[in-house]
Amino acid sequence: MAALPTSTSADSTTFDSWWHLQGEWVExxxxxxxxxxxxxxxxxxxxxxxxxxxxxxxxxxxxxPFGRPTVLREQEALLGAQKAGVRVPEIVYCAAEQSPQGWRALLVTKALEGFQPIDEWYASNDRAQYGEALHEQLLVLVAETLARLHTARWQHGCIYIKHIFVRVSGEGQALKAEVALLDLEKCRRRLTRKQAALHDMLQLRRHSPWSQTDWQSLIGHYQRAMGRTFKTLDEATRH
Incomplete structure (x- = not known):
């Protein structure tokens, strides 16, 4: 893995070689x-x-107070999430360069091979294809992934369903689901894990396709993983 500069300066030769390596815009x-x-x-x-x-x-x-590129904050969040045991894209290179013309910054990450947004997984009717046992396993993994993030007091900050990625592999008894999180640009540390938990979980409730039954299952798994209950989340399951 390449060095991960966190200061305002970067090796100009290395930075320029990455900057000039361009491809297709996906965003x-x-x-x-x-x-x-x-x-x-x-x-x-x-x-x-x-x-x-x-x-x-x-x-x-x-x-x-004078500002810095948002990719440097995102880099810190990715490293923090990894340390907490959350699967996120692996950083290949990250650096920022300041000149009289202003900032230039790069964050290069590896693709999550085989993963897809969970909303696309649902749209492809994979829930019916793989069955409810696998879907329940998936809800457990989503709950545990978010609990690990929040236990470390990291708040995703923009947790829509499209930011949860899933990969299903194997067959029969060896069927396995995996979960990853993307787009941590707005991720930040909170003073308490409760602050991180309530912000993200209530936001996810508003921006997810899960039925009330699915949501109740997810919250049940989540609160067990957190080792505590949240009255606000319990109330959200009833609406």
């Missing part, structure tokens, strides 16, 4: 935060990678 650049940010699908040494390219596009905080 068209959007203009906000004082610059643009977009994602390209690229190939390097036979590996499929995703490169988030930014100019400007900074966020400000108490630690960074």
């Amino acid at each position: 068209e650049p959007n203009d906000r935060r004082g610059g643009y940010s977009g994602v390209q699908r690229i190939w390097k040494d036979g590996s499929l990678l995703y490169s988030k390219r930014q100019t400007g596009h900074i966020h400000r905080s108490l630690l960074h």
Whole structure:
């Protein structure tokens, strides 16, 4: 894995070689935060990678009152999630470069081979294909994945169903599901795990296709994984 610079400076030669490696836009650049940010699908040494390219596009905080590129915050979140035992895209390269013209920043990650957004999994009728036992296993994994993130006090911050990815492999008794999380750009640490939990789980409730029965099952698994109950989440299961 390449070095992961976290400062405002980067090796210019290495940075430029990654910057000039371009491919197909999978997320068209959007203009906000004082610059643009977009994602390209690229190939390097036979590996499929995703490169988030930014100019400007900074966020400000108490630690960074003058602002820094959002990919540096996302890098910290990805590393924090990995440390918490959450599957997320593996970082290949991340760096930011500041010049009189402003910021340029890159975050390059490996593709999650074989994974697909869980909403596409449902749309493909895979729930019926694999059966309810596998689907229940999937809900357990989603619950445990989010519980690990929140126990470490990381709040995803933008947890829509499309940000939960799933991969099913094997056959018969060896059938297995896996879960990963994507798009941690707005992820941040909270003072308590309860703050992280309530923000994300209530947001997920509003932006998911699960029936009330599915949601009750998910929350049950989630609260067991967290080792505690949340009255607010229990109430959300009844609506």
